[in-house]
Amino acid sequence: MRPFFDTNVLVYAFDEGEPEKRRVARGLIEEHLIEGNGMLSVQVLREFYSVARRPPRPLPVDEAHEAVRYFAAFSPISEDARMVLGAVRRSQEASLSFWDALIVEAAISGGADRLLTEDLEHGQVIEGVRIENPFLR
Numbered sequence: 001m002r003p004f005f006d007t008n009v010l011v012y013a014f015d016e017g018e019p020e021k022r023r024v025a026r027g028l029i030e031e032h033l034i035e036g037n038g039m040l041s042v043q044v045l046r047e048f049y050s051v052a053r054r055p056p057r058p059l060p061v062d063e064a065h066e067a068v069r070y071f072a073a074f075s076p077i078s079e080d081a082r083m084v085l086g087a088v089r090r091s092q093e094a095s096l097s098f099w100d101a102l103i104v105e106a107a108i109s110g111g112a113d114r115l116l117t118e119d120l121e122h123g124q125v126i127e128g129v130r131i132e133n134p135f136l137r
Helices: 007-012 019-034 042-052 061-072 081-093 098-110
Strands: 003-005 114-116 129-132
Touching: 003 007, 003 019, 003 098, 007 019, 007 042, 042 061, 042 098, 081 098, 098 114, 098 129
Parallel strands: 003 114, 114 129
Antiparallel strands: none
């Protein structure tokens, strides 16, 4: 299995206010990113840093920077013009935000079979990528 990690999963790995989601997120990161079959995108790195630094519980700058450096070691997928154009089309056709559509395009481009996120409809399949909310029981 090749899961693609959306930003919210990485953010929960550091969220002390959500201990159960933190446990699940850290387990998935260990299982898939560290083991080498998980993926993420440059967009996810940018969003992670931005979200992780926001109140109410912002990560200290050094910790957020180190987390981005750590996640960057997993060879993030870079956007290209084809992916951006695909996201524009998909956002219109599937009524997704542009940013969610770009995440979907990155997952498809990377060959993911699952997209781990709580932002999209659990169980939906988009071009062979199954949307999974890892925080549902």
